[in-house]
Amino acid sequence: MDSRRKVRFQQAVAIKGRGAASQVPGRFEKRTTIAEDDGWETMADEQAADLEARPQTTITAERARSIISRNDSPDIAFGQSLNPYRGCEHGCVYCFARPSHAYLDLSPGLDFETKLYAKRNAAELLRKELAKPGHVPSPIALGINTDGWQPIERDERISRACLEVLLETRHPVGIVTKGSAILRDLDLLAELAKLRLVHVMVSVTSLDNVLSSKLEPRAAAPHTRIKMIAALREAGVPAGVLVAPVIPMITDMELECILEAARAVDALSAGYVLLRLPHELKTVWREWLELHYPQRAAHVMSLIRQMRGGKDYDSRYGVRGRGEGPFADLLETRFRKARQRLGFPGMPPVDTGLFTPPREESPQGALF
Structure with missing residues (x-):
């Protein structure tokens, strides 16, 4: 039997504490299994046992070969990024x-949030890459693909170790997170802020605790994220709010309220991103919609397709984060007017001129 195959039950059930409801097959899978009820009432028992086993989180140590990823995408504000983890709890x-979990022969569904990989040599690699003669200092986006301050960071401390290297070398960094663990690192962030080396954006999807617990079950609660912005600003750290993603007929009506709550605690900047559904994510998302908003699902997907040229997703640069059409234009107008009304001043510029490459370790110590 192929141990890598994925079992997907036809009738998924919501799992408390998890976002996905099943092991959605990855696009590179050569074999998948569909469970069919044989009429002997065994399927329900098997499904219950499978659900009971699924929620456990496992962490695998990964020895990465490189740590800084570079991109030249015209609609991304940073040219290099660093991701301490694969998957996100x-x-x-x-x-x-x-x-991205499909590249590991794992499911973008439950596997993505339960089978995590920690790059425990990330800080070591970062030091080596910053020491290269050709390195040009520009803000490194820390934890962009998956959150650098997800729950396992409290024990792993990989993102903190990377911040220590960046502070030591006076290298600018940008952060997007919804994890309250970042408040543990206020000491480092405050020092980086004094040198104009850091920006932090806190992601807020909804202010509704019930909805948030379904959409992002193990992330910090909405009111905690607003308090995170307040704590960062009180420590002198430039911080803003990212309303992401904006989901039509699920969260879009909260856009102005989120901006108001963030500005009330002195958030400096604001942004938003429209829901994106690349590859297998469209299946994970549709499954969630049918489980939690069955009567609204068709309308939500209709609005998404209206903003994506009739498709579930449009990957073109310039439109993938905003969409097109009347509904997308309305969102853009609402956001722009609310931002102007609330008076977000914007983030201060970061300083790239302080960078000091790390010294390579020498067997003769610091004599030379």
Whole structure:
């Protein structure tokens, strides 16, 4: 029997504490299994046993070969990024990074939030890459693909170790997170802020606790994220709010309220991103919709397709984060007017001129 095959039951059930409801097959799978009821009432028992086993989180140590990824995408504000983890325990059902688990022969569904990989040599590699003669200092986006301050960071401390290297070398960094664990690192962030080396964006999808617990079950609660912005600003750290993703007929009506709550605690900047459904994510998302909003599902998907040229997703640069059409234009107008009304001043520029490459370790110590 192929041990790598995925079992997907036809009738998925919501799992408490998890975003995905099943092991959605990855696009590179050569074999998948569909369970059919044989009429002997055994399927329900097997499904219950499978659900009971699924929610356990496992962490695998990974020895990465490189740690800084570079891109030249015209609609991404950073040119290089660093991701300490593969997979994310936050379990956000809408996460655009879910399809990346398919490259590991794992499911973008439950596997993405339960089978995690920790790059425990990330700080070591970062030091080596910053020491290269050709390195050009520009902000490194830390934890963009998967959250660098997801729950396992409290024990792994990989993102903190990377921040220590960046502070030591006076290298600018940008952060997007919804994890309250980042408040543990206020000491480092405050020092980076004094040198104008850091920006932090806190992602807020909804202010509704009940909805948030379904969309992003292991992320910090909405009110906690607003308090995170307040704590960062009180420590002198430039912080803003990212309303992401905006989901038509699920969260879009909260856009202005989220901006108001963030500005009330002195958020400096604001942004938003429309829901993106690349590859297998569209299956994970549709399954979630049918489980939690069955009467609204068709309308939600209709609006998404209207903003994506009739498709579930449009990957073109410039439109993938905003969409097109009347509904997308309305969102853009609402956001722009609310941002102007609330007076977000914007983030201060970061300083790239302070960078000091790390010294390579020498058997003769610091004599030379």
